[in-house]
Amino acid sequence: MTPLRRSLALLGLAVAAFIASLPAAGEDFDFMPKGGRALLAGLLKEGLPPAELGGKRTEAEWRAFADARGKALSERERATLAAYLAVHAPLDAGNPSALPRDGRDLAWWECQSCHSLFSGYLTQSREPQGWRNVFLSPFHRQMKLTDQEKDEFARYSALNMPLKVEQVPPELRY
Numbered sequence: 001m002t003p004l005r006r007s008l009a010l011l012g013l014a015v016a017a018f019i020a021s022l023p024a025a026g027e028d029f030d031f032m033p034k035g036g037r038a039l040l041a042g043l044l045k046e047g048l049p050p051a052e053l054g055g056k057r058t059e060a061e062w063r064a065f066a067d068a069r070g071k072a073l074s075e076r077e078r079a080t081l082a083a084y085l086a087v088h089a090p091l092d093a094g095n096p097s098a099l100p101r102d103g104r105d106l107a108w109w110e111c112q113s114c115h116s117l118f119s120g121y122l123t124q125s126r127e128p129q130g131w132r133n134v135f136l137s138p139f140h141r142q143m144k145l146t147d148q149e150k151d152e153f154a155r156y157s158a159l160n161m162p163l164k165v166e167q168v169p170p171e172l173r174y
């Protein structure tokens with residue numbers, strides 16, 4: 001290899017290493033507990049028939065459904081799934097990538113345009129009503145979430161927040 005070629009090869013390696021070190025866009029909310037959409041997508045992938053999500057059931061019935069169908073899930077994940085189904089079902093789940101956004105999706109995509117997630121979200125403990133109240137403050141009224149989305153956000157957050165500081169990636173602790 002000529003010196004020039006070797007320099008170019010080294011430069012290429014350096015660029016590749018730099019790109020690999022950048023945070024991956026989009027999927028970097030994996031540190032947050034999965035919401036109902038993600039849990040349901042997992043069950044559908046494992047063979048849950050989409051037709052089972054097409055009916056109307058009470059909240060208690062969705063909880064029983066989550067317990068029966070989500071045996072590999074934790075107690076909190078089953079509660080999160082049941083809450084999601086109570087808000088959104090009946091669902092047309094033929095296309096899992098078109099499922100409505102869950103609480104994790106909403107927190108990640110709807111809250112960070114104005115402030116960080118850490119102090120106002122990830123480290124806060126609130127009942128569902130406390131989370132719904134977030135949408136009442138003057139500076140949040142302009143947010144364009146549907147009532148269903150607000151309900152899903154509140155239920156997911158009450159079940160899954162707060163996180164421990166160590167669970168949050170260091171670069172988000174501000």
Ligand code: HEC
Binds near residue numbers: 113137
């Ligand atoms: C349109 C901009 C905007 C968006 C989007 C937004 N916030 Fe805020 N938020 C503010 C402003 C402005 C304040 C007040 C100043 C501050 O504390 O930074 C605030 C304050 C807060 C507070 C402290 C005051 C309170 O109401 O308890 C919490 C908690 C909060 N936001 C949570 C959220 C959550 C959760 C989301 C996503 C569902 C969100 N915010 C999305 C603008 C926004």
